[in-house]
Amino acid sequence: MPLDPARQGLTIGDLSERTGLAPSAIRFYETHGIVAPLRNAGGHRRYARADIRRLSFAMAAQKLGLPLAEIAGHMAGLPADRAPSKADWTRIGTEIRALLDARIDALTRLRDNLDGCIGCGCLSMETCTLWNPDDRLATKGTGPRLVLRD
Incomplete structure (x- = not known):
């Protein structure tokens, strides 16, 4: 991912401030392939501005009950050389919508049959x-x- 030449990318502290995630959580997401920072000459992580959206999306998807591995799988198709476009996000949203619809159907069946089961x-x-x-x-x-x- 190209970095902003004026800022040489966001530091982990910048990203933490923008997303509300602790630096340790950002590094955790990194281990799962949600973000892939570059390293500067001093070896420090530098993040692209697009990583704010990637992390925000991952956090929102987790709140919907999607496992992190599944989220990372969907995000693996996002371009590494540029910020994801609206079309990129729409494609992922369409895929996840189908998963959510299936979960909603399963939960509805569970709710409708649970009273007879308990x-x-x-x-x-x-x-x-x-x-x-x-x-x-x-x-x-x-x-x-x-x-x-x-």
Whole structure:
């Protein structure tokens, strides 16, 4: 990522002030590939201004429940040689929207079936609408299919 020649990039303190993250948290995000600072002649990290947005996006996505590895995977496609464009962010947003929609659907099903499950005591893997609707697990064989995850 090109650095601002007038400032030679942002220091970790500058980035910390702009994002509200502690320097240790910024270094943590760095280890996960969210930001990739350059080093100046003295070996100090220097961040591009675009890293403010990258970190802000990662923090927002984590608040939505996305794991950091998944966020980093989406961000890996962002250009390293320039600030991401609106089209770059739109592409990532579209991908994440599909994941969020699937999670919303799953949470809605959980919410709608939970009241019949709490305290019912049925322990029936054949009739449980929450864990085994329509006895789908029967096609996978016998035994603890949910534990085996095959």
